[in-house]
Amino acid sequence: MRRAYRLVVVAAAAVWAAGAGVVWAGAAESDAWRKGLALESPVMDYAGVLGPERQAALVEAIKAGTASNGAQLVVASLPSLKGGEIGDFANKLFEQWQIGEKGKDNGVLLLLALEERQVDIEVGYGFEGALSDALCGRIRDEAIIPHCKEGDYAAALEEGAAALLKVMAGEVFAERKKSNAGLYIFAGFFILFVGLVVWSACKGGGGEGDGSEESLAPVKSPSRATPGRSPVRHAGGGARRGGGFHGHGGRSGGGGARGGW
Amino acid sequence: MKKGTIWAIAVVAVLVLWGLGQYNGMVGKDEACNEAWGNVESVLQRRFDLIPNLVNTVKGYAAHEKGTLEEITRLRSQWGEAKTPEEKMAAASGMESALARLMVVVENYPELKANENFVRLQDELSGTENRINVERQRYNESVKGYNTGIRKMPGALIARLAGFETRKPFEAVEAAATAPTVQF
Incomplete structure (x- = not known):
């Protein structure tokens, strides 16, 4: 009884393995062929x-x-x-x-x-x-x-x-991608924050002349704020x-x- | 003595940083699974949205198949009530086999098969089945990545601490893959 049961289990496992093997081999050959295209x-x-x-x-x-x-x-x-x-x-x-x-x-x-x-x-x-x-x-x-x-x-x-x-x-x-609103807001705050820091630093230092130029620098380069558009343009x-x-x-x-x- | 304390602090700090890295990786993989599941749900929803139109079209030609059509309508409401992913998987699997049975039955109605509306509906349905297969595969791949990530040592320790649990993949229905049995 017990032996018969074991035999059935082993046979089932063998059939399953053979079936899986055949399917796997087919998928693998097809995959390899596709990857070469x-x-x-x-x-x-x-x-x-x-x-x-x-x-x-x-x-x-x-x-x-x-x-x-x-x-x-x-x-x-x-x-x-x-x-x-x-x-x-x-x-x-x-x-x-x-x-x-x-x-x-x-x-x-x-x-x-x-x-x-x-x-x-x-x-x-x-x-x-x-x-x-x-x-x-x-x-x-x-x-x-x-x-x-x-x-x-x-x-x-x-x-x-x-x-x-x-x-x-x-x-x-x-x-198609859902809006990057969160990223834009984050980038906006980041630029604002950097601007504030630079502005306050310049104010503390007193160097008005170069200071204004420097404080504008991060605002002038908005590349950070438009990450969504860059891949398309780059790809083109x-x-x-x-x-x-x-x-x-x-x-x-x-x-x-x-x-x- | 003091040197020892510094070393201990350094080791703890490194461990904490490593743990945080592991944790964040797991959160990322978990989120990828959620996103993939969202895609699966939207294609499943697409299939369920096609059902009323399908049932109405088939009804006009195949009045004898009331039982099958009623079962499909029942499964559709089951989908509407399903809340957890497990319930949704069950409802979707049930629908998959019921639709497969319907498509076999339809073979007996040449007029229905020739109906242009039905032919296009069949295209929509089979396109949706294909979408479901694609999104299901992608979901299962993310689940595999996530499950491996939280079960491998030593990350498994962090997973245990943070309470990450393995996720269940969405298996294809065996009955739908093979031809349904005909009963006399």
């Missing part, structure tokens, strides 16, 4: 479905469509997810590539996985209003899947991107300086639509 262009055609001319045209279309508001659209095709699940894979890839601007989260990722026959439109937090799950579902059903069914993956990417760009171009973005500058293409710290919470054909 680097964002270099708005069109990352790993599966090679576009060809150089159509790829260049799509890059231009995306650049033109997102020039007005700093939003980012990345279109990617993969030969395989290597055991990954499309929704999870796309969200992690989005986070890895940091598509969109930090704080505005105005990025969108269109991902095609050929072996799995799956598509995912992954929407950054900032686009969740304009690109609702239902609208993404429609774009998926009307602009992408029909082409995929015919095997015309290039058209699927192009039309999917065009449909997404049409919505994305009309958007105007505000900082970085993109121009480098000439390459990369994400600007955007995040996604898994909104959008996914499906197979």
